[in-house]
Amino acid sequence: MATATAPPPEAPDRPVSKEEQPYVEVGKKRHTGVKLLAVLAVWLVLYAILKGHDTRSLGLQDTTGFHDWLNRVRDWVQLHGPDNWFFGGVLGFIGDVFNSVFAHLQKLFSIPAFPRPVPQIGWFGVVAIAAWITWAVAGIRSTILVTVSMLLFGIFGLWQDSIDLLLVTILAVAVCFLIGLPTGIAMARTRWVSTVVTPILDIAQTLPPFAYLAPVALGFGIGPTTAIVLTIIYALPPLVRITEYGIRAVPQTTIEAARSLGLTKGQLLRQVQLPMAKRSIVVGINQSMMAALSMATIAALVNGPGLGKDVNAALQIQNVGQASVAGLLIVLMAIMLDRTTTAASERSESQGRSGLVSVSGPGVLLMGVMVEKLPRWATEDAGKGVRHPRLTGAGRWTIRALWLVPVLVAVYLSRSQLDLARFPDRTVWPFLEPIDGTSVTKLINDFSSWFIDKVDTFTLALKNDVTAWLINPFQNLLAQSPWWVMGLVILALAYVLGGWRPAVTSAICLAVIFGVGLWNDSMVTLAMTLIATVLVMVVAVVLGVGMGRSRRTDTIIRPFLDAFQTIPPFVYLVPALALFGVGRFTAIMAALAYAVPIATKLVADGIRGVAPTTVEAARASGSTTRQMITKVQLPMAREALVLATNQGLLYVLSMVVIGGLVGGGSLGYIVVSGFSQDQLFGKGLAAGIAITAMGVMLDRIARHAAARTGR
Numbered sequence: 001m002a003t004a005t006a007p008p009p010e011a012p013d014r015p016v017s018k019e020e021q022p023y024v025e026v027g028k029k030r031h032t033g034v035k036l037l038a039v040l041a042v043w044l045v046l047y048a049i050l051k052g053h054d055t056r057s058l059g060l061q062d063t064t065g066f067h068d069w070l071n072r073v074r075d076w077v078q079l080h081g082p083d084n085w086f087f088g089g090v091l092g093f094i095g096d097v098f099n100s101v102f103a104h105l106q107k108l109f110s111i112p113a114f115p116r117p118v119p120q121i122g123w124f125g126v127v128a129i130a131a132w133i134t135w136a137v138a139g140i141r142s143t144i145l146v147t148v149s150m151l152l153f154g155i156f157g158l159w160q161d162s163i164d165l166l167l168v169t170i171l172a173v174a175v176c177f178l179i180g181l182p183t184g185i186a187m188a189r190t191r192w193v194s195t196v197v198t199p200i201l202d203i204a205q206t207l208p209p210f211a212y213l214a215p216v217a218l219g220f221g222i223g224p225t226t227a228i229v230l231t232i233i234y235a236l237p238p239l240v241r242i243t244e245y246g247i248r249a250v251p252q253t254t255i256e257a258a259r260s261l262g263l264t265k266g267q268l269l270r271q272v273q274l275p276m277a278k279r280s281i282v283v284g285i286n287q288s289m290m291a292a293l294s295m296a297t298i299a300a301l302v303n304g305p306g307l308g309k310d311v312n313a314a315l316q317i318q319n320v321g322q323a324s325v326a327g328l329l330i331v332l333m334a335i336m337l338d339r340t341t342t343a344a345s346e347r348s349e350s351q352g353r354s355g356l357v358s359v360s361g362p363g364v365l366l367m368g369v370m371v372e373k374l375p376r377w378a379t380e381d382a383g384k385g386v387r388h389p390r391l392t393g394a395g396r397w398t399i400r401a402l403w404l405v406p407v408l409v410a411v412y413l414s415r416s417q418l419d420l421a422r423f424p425d426r427t428v429w430p431f432l433e434p435i436d437g438t439s440v441t442k443l444i445n446d447f448s449s450w451f452i453d454k455v456d457t458f459t460l461a462l463k464n465d466v467t468a469w470l471i472n473p474f475q476n477l478l479a480q481s482p483w484w485v486m487g488l489v490i491l492a493l494a495y496v497l498g499g500w501r502p503a504v505t506s507a508i509c510l511a512v513i514f515g516v517g518l519w520n521d522s523m524v525t526l527a528m529t530l531i532a533t534v535l536v537m538v539v540a541v542v543l544g545v546g547m548g549r550s551r552r553t554d555t556i557i558r559p560f561l562d563a564f565q566t567i568p569p570f571v572y573l574v575p576a577l578a579l580f581g582v583g584r585f586t587a588i589m590a591a592l593a594y595a596v597p598i599a600t601k602l603v604a605d606g607i608r609g610v611a612p613t614t615v616e617a618a619r620a621s622g623s624t625t626r627q628m629i630t631k632v633q634l635p636m637a638r639e640a641l642v643l644a645t646n647q648g649l650l651y652v653l654s655m656v657v658i659g660g661l662v663g664g665g666s667l668g669y670i671v672v673s674g675f676s677q678d679q680l681f682g683k684g685l686a687a688g689i690a691i692t693a694m695g696v697m698l699d700r701i702a703r704h705a706a707a708r709t710g711r
Helices: 021-026 032-050 065-083 085-109 123-138 140-155 159-189 191-206 209-220 224-248 252-260 265-276 278-294 296-300 308-316 320-354 364-373 393-416 430-435 437-479 483-498 500-515 519-549 551-566 569-580 584-608 612-620 625-636 638-654 656-661 666-676 678-709
Strands: none
Touching: 032 483, 065 085, 065 209, 065 678, 085 159, 085 209, 085 224, 123 140, 123 320, 123 393, 140 159, 140 320, 159 191, 159 224, 159 265, 159 278, 159 308, 159 320, 191 224, 191 638, 191 678, 209 224, 209 296, 209 656, 209 666, 209 678, 224 278, 224 296, 224 638, 252 265, 265 278, 278 320, 278 551, 278 584, 296 308, 308 320, 308 569, 320 437, 320 551, 437 519, 437 569, 437 584, 483 500, 483 519, 483 678, 500 519, 500 678, 519 551, 519 584, 519 625, 519 638, 519 656, 519 666, 519 678, 551 584, 569 584, 569 656, 584 638, 584 656, 612 625, 625 638, 638 656, 638 678, 656 666, 666 678
16 A cells, blocks of 8 residues: 655745744755765865965965055054044044043052052952942852952952953943843844844954954053953954844744734833843853953953953963963952852842742841841731741842941941051961962962873874874865865855855955965964864863753853863963974864853753753653754754854854964964064954954854754
């Protein structure tokens, strides 16, 4: 008996939405694998025949007409910029505003406010204010973390620089939030806004900070403003992108149900989309903070305030321990800010569901006495014999106001007592000697020397083997192919994987790379970028799935991710050089360490966001753990995986310059040379443009390939 078979899906006779596109494309047999093999075969044949011909290589000190033109533009800005309406007027006004705000904050919290020999509020008052704010918004656990962290800033002898970095970060992230939240919302709700803004974000995120370091300093001068602007440029894209992702991830069925109830667009945004995207937005804010803190050492190169100055000063004398102390404080600051914002979000979400807050935990006895003295309207459970009364909104604010009294006393004492205004050192508090910065520096230096002596034989052998068997062959294939062969191969791959749209974008980006005169160096960088990105996603998927499926695993792994994401790359480059030596492998490892955290967190967020009902249904049907991950959670977290790949790729590209400092060569080293050598300014800026074009091209190919396959 013949069985009926379903006819192949036909192309719809109406425009297909972005959400429907993957499902329409999956039904078509495109023979993508066969086409890719054909492209690879033709490429290998042409490479074997034409290897080393017409590769467009250029010596480091050689320049093109475009590079010389950029040098002339730089010279004109230096000469006429102060009198120009834009450079002297608009940028000058912005610089004055940032300088004024930051100077007032410094005098308030970190530097002597003349004629006082100390700030307006000393360290004791600053810690008290930070603890009260944290307790009010995030709870007692976060308060303990913030208090201990800020005390460590002073114990390690870096109080002023730590507070300066905290001020720069908060100021920059506040500006990012004011710009990024409405921008991300607009991109999620209006397609043309997303189309226009996305390339701008790509440029901001892929253009290495070293590349726009000199132009920004040219426009704003040397000082805090340039540091803040650099931080904003680098920290803004993650917040915008993740906000857009969070708004788009709200289920369409939920939106339709809300519309059926008569909600306006504004009500839909405030009452449905923003609350449901809150977790993703908090992730975006956290990533913006991490990116801002990671700019500390680069901002220090233009006299930016903060711990970056201590890191750079220590590395100039190759003192790993001293640099690590400042770097660890940056990590500690990142963990402090991350945990506080996350706890504040979870607490507000919990209170939003119940409308109340339970008085419990450390300090419950004192707070219980306060609650008993409050009027009945302030407590929900008054008179019910409840051990931990629950406060209404008015009761919460009454308790917070009562706790504000000792905070104000602490602020007063910090203004009147010198020991409470200037953080004591070991001469004042002798018990600090075993744990202060000097002792920790010596401990780290001794451990680094011991560890490197034990493992350097293995690590150098690993570097040599990977370089010989993977990096060199792949780089030769890309860099030693004629430029026109590589151009055609990339266009063919873009078309096969994503269709004509990424092919057109790739053609434009390749034209930019060719036009700036750095084709061969771009192919070398492309080879390292692709290898590093593949490694990043392998690690991110493994760790992200574990974190998304287990809260305990998340708790264990997340501090390490925060550390690698926020510790300045300059700090771990020194032991990396000692372990692996100078070379491209070291550059790839640096990029891996920096890009894995953001990609892992996004994968974990996507896995965690899979509906519990779907997971329970799959478990009830008898799915094994492997089937649950590969057949349910990863496919349903596809959008998060695409975003993780995008961010992982862009973070790898942002490390190209750092890689150039440790033997990566190519575009990264050219950017550094352009910053340090006056005659190579134009070539360094051109290398930054080439890196940006490469990032846009790879991003578009990956996005369209994912949308086309539905994987």
